[in-house]
Amino acid sequence: MKKILGYFSITILSIIILAVIAGGSIFAFYASQAPELSQEKLQATSSSLIYDKDQNLIADLGTEKRELVTSDSIPIGLVNAVVSIEDHRFFQHRGIDIYRILGSIWHNLTNDTTQGGSTLDQQLIKLAYFSTAESDRTIKRKLQEIWLALQLERQFTKEEILTFYINKVYMGNGNYGMRTASKSYFGKDLTELSIPQLALLAGIPQAPSQYDPYTQPELATKRRDTVLSQMYRHKYISKEEYNTALSTPITDGLQTLKPATSFPKYFDNYLTEVISEVHEKTGLDIFSAGLKVYTNVDSAAQEHLHDIYNTDTYVAYPDEEFQVASTVMDVTNGHVIAQLGVRNQQEDITFGTNQAVLTDRDWGSTMKPITDFAPALENEVYTSTAQNLNDSIYYWPNTKTQIYNWDRQYYGWMTMQTAIMQSRNIPAVRALEATGLKKASDFLAGLGITYPELYYSNAISSSTSSNDQQYGASSEKMAAAYAAFANGGIYYEPQYVNKIVFSDGSNKTYEAKSNRAMKETTAYMMTDMLKTVLYYGTGTRAQIYGLNQAGKTGTSNYTDEELATINETLGLNNWNVGLMAPDENFVGYTPQYSMAVWTGYKNRLTPVYGSGLDIATDVYREMMTYLTGGYNEDWTMPDGLYRSGNYLYLSNATQNYNYYYETTTASSTTSSTEQSENTSNPESSLQESTSQIQNHFEATTENGN
Structure with a gap:
């Protein structure tokens, strides 16, 4: 027995020795490949150069807001605040903190949240040498980080390391380095700040946008108070x-x-998205990483879009508060060539809110092509643009709640093409019901638009119950979705950055992610119908003589309660001003470009009415005229279709079409009051209760044009 235990002990010891040797060898190998420590690299906070699609320099981010601090100018209060929140054993360890590492491992094993074990030295190494992207968090990178942190402690004093860190971190609003932020935020040097002000600065680097005291005061307060708590815990205050x-x-x-910007104001919104995309791709802070970033923006087009928004040369706006947000894309590759999310942006705001990418407003009937009719064609529920649909009294599926058209009228039987051209709500809901919510939801997802749950009310609205910006529609998402109609069915994810050159001279080129979202026949049939919107339908104001293009209008709706509030506060009534809406939209495209335009007011209870309802189409028309010069080639009809008169038919689906026409004709006779009793829909995989649809559709489009 003793002999067995002896052999077992020797075996275990051998394994441990081999593991240590192997681990040490791996560590030594990766350490040998680590970059060399450089005071210049640690100390300098390099700005990044941003270029347009023609490789012209458009912005130098960082050079305008840089002011370093020396070790003897750092107040002890800031030192205490920084080490309390970031690394309270900073002055005891030699680059790595084994207690912190073990503590983070235990925390991560016993909690749902994760906690890092990096020391302040390691954080400085990350800022100076490595990407913080999730994909780059490898064993190799971590071991090199540890090695460099150990070397850092050998070559520099604690005071120097802390100074490097305080000068290196990004502090939000274009400021990098805590002294820069101190002067920008408080108009004072670091030595003049109070304890709560120093605590605020110490807490910002973890998430500069999230803890911005100007835009996120509640979160900034919570973070500052956490720093103060740690300072008190460690007896610094x-x-x-x-x-x-x-x-x-x-x-x-x-x-x-x-x-304090180094670029024309009309680039502000676009650069906001560039900054976000660079961080998403690399994990780097663009203000301090020393990058060369090549973007897809067309500088001349971006400036022209700004002029359309902010001068009276092209469009007549009702007042200075009226807002516009739009995105222009190259449909062949997903490049966002122009984007602007605000009119009359305040001069003291940099990288402010970009309404062009927000999903908090309703896109109304511009949703009909992508939610209702295209999925019906893609799934061959409908097989012709001549599909007959009944615009008659109808009820939200599975409810007793009546659906209304924008004009409260019914036109009876009409083709799908006419229903789109005249933006009829009831045929749109019928199309979604016939296709089924699951199939429609899958189709939308292929176009980059998702919902927590798709409702029948989404047949005529982008409204969603979630406040999460990943759900619903924005001008960015709508331009990308309609671009798939324009290019034969390929969806490209909107892309702002096409190439990044890193500080070490290496570079990486990017292409927009893409997928086939629909068949070529579906895309062409939709385009053929959406052309009629501009020629004869609700979007004639967007027509450009000689230009082949297609598009769709969209108007959102007020509830009765909101209309009562508007009447009480503004003295407006539908009967004396006509149609009133919180949002008026237009999405259009050519074989080269797509453009989505939202118009309205920041306060949705300030209505758009009268000539204001024309501005979305006017902005589109002026921009597309500039981009195309008023002439382009038409689309070519793909195989699998034939034309008869003004309509298109799938070549191999005539029998399918006749069958659906007959069943639709028969079932549509129940679309009166009796149909409200019908509470089942075999086409749908998802069912809505009366209360669900009632709550949801009240906030959606009744206007629908």
């Missing part, structure tokens, strides 16, 4: 100082941000 600091408003001492 007294109980009295802690309580006083907690009671200090986050706005204490904050001054109005002053504009």
Whole structure:
């Protein structure tokens, strides 16, 4: 037995020795490949150069807001705040903290949330040498980070390391380095700041946008208070100082941000998306990474779009508060060539809200082509643009709630082409019901548009119950979705950045992600019908003589309660001003470009009415005229279709079409009051209760044009 235990012990010891040797060998190998420490690399905070599609320099991000601090100018209060929140054993360890690493491992094993074990030294190494992208968090990178942190402690003092860090971190609003942020936010040097102000600065680097005291005061306060709690815990401040600091408003001492940009204002919204995409692709902070970023923006087109928004040369706006948001894409590759999400942007705002990418407004009937009719064609529920649909009294599926058209009238039997051209709501809902919610939802997902759950009310609206920006529609998403009609059925994810050259001279080229979203026949049939919207339908104002194009209008709707509020506060009534809407939209495209335009007011209870309802189409028309010069080639009809008169038919689906026509004709006779009793729909995989649809459709489009 002793002999067996002896052999077992020797075996275990041998395994441990071999593991240590193997681990040490791997560590030594990766360490030998690590970059060399450089004071210049640690100390400098390089700006990034941004180029347009023609490789012209359009922005130098970082050079305008840089001010370094020396070790002897850092107040002890800031030192205490930084080490308390980032690495409270900073002055005890030699680059790595084994207790912190073991603690983070235990936390991650016993909690749903994750916790990092990096020291302040390791964070500095990340900022100076490595990407923080999730894909780059490899064993090799981690071991090199540890090695460099150990070397950092050998070559530099604690004061120097802390100074490098304080000068390196990004602090939001174009500021990098804490001294820069101190002067930008408070108009003071670091030595003049109070304890709560220093705590605020110390907490920002973890998530500069999330803890921005100007745009996210509640989150910034919570983060600052966390820093103060850690300072008190580690006895850097007294109980009295802690309580006083907690009671200090986050706005204490904050001054109005002053504009300090190195680029024309009309690039602001576009650059906001560039910054986001660069971080998504690389994990790097564009303001300090020393990158060369090549974008897809057409500078001349971006400037022209800005002029359309902000001058009276092209479009007549009702007032200065009226807002526009739009995105222009190259349909052949997904490149966003122009984007602007605001009119009359304030001069003191940099990288502000970009309405062009937000999904918090309703796109109305522009959803009909992609939610209702294209899925019906793609699944061959309908096989011809001549498909007959009944525009008669109808009810939301599975409810007793009547559906109305925008004009409260019914036109009876009509072709699908006419239903799209005249933007009739009831044929659109019928199309979604015939196709089924599951199939329609899958089709939309292929176009980059998702919902937590698709409702029948989404047949005529992009409204969603979720506030998450990944759901619903925006001008960016709509331009990309309609681009798939334009290019024969390929969806391209909107792309802003096509190439990045890194600080070490290496580079990476990017192409937009793509997938086939629909058959060529579906895309062409939709385009053929959407052409009629501009020639004879609701979008004639967007027509450009001589230009082959297609598109769709969209108007959202007020509830009765909202209309009562508008009447009470503004003194407006439908009867004396006509149609009123919170959102008016247009999405159009040519064989080269797609463009989605939203118009309205920041406060949706300020209505769009009268000539304001024409502005979405006017903005589109002026921009597309500029881009195309008023002439282009037409689309070519793909195989699998034939034309008879004004309509298109799938070549191999005549029998299918006749069958569906007969069943639709027969079932449509029940679309009166009796149909409200019908609570089943075999075509649909998802069912809605009366209360669900009632709550959801009240916020959707009744106007529908």
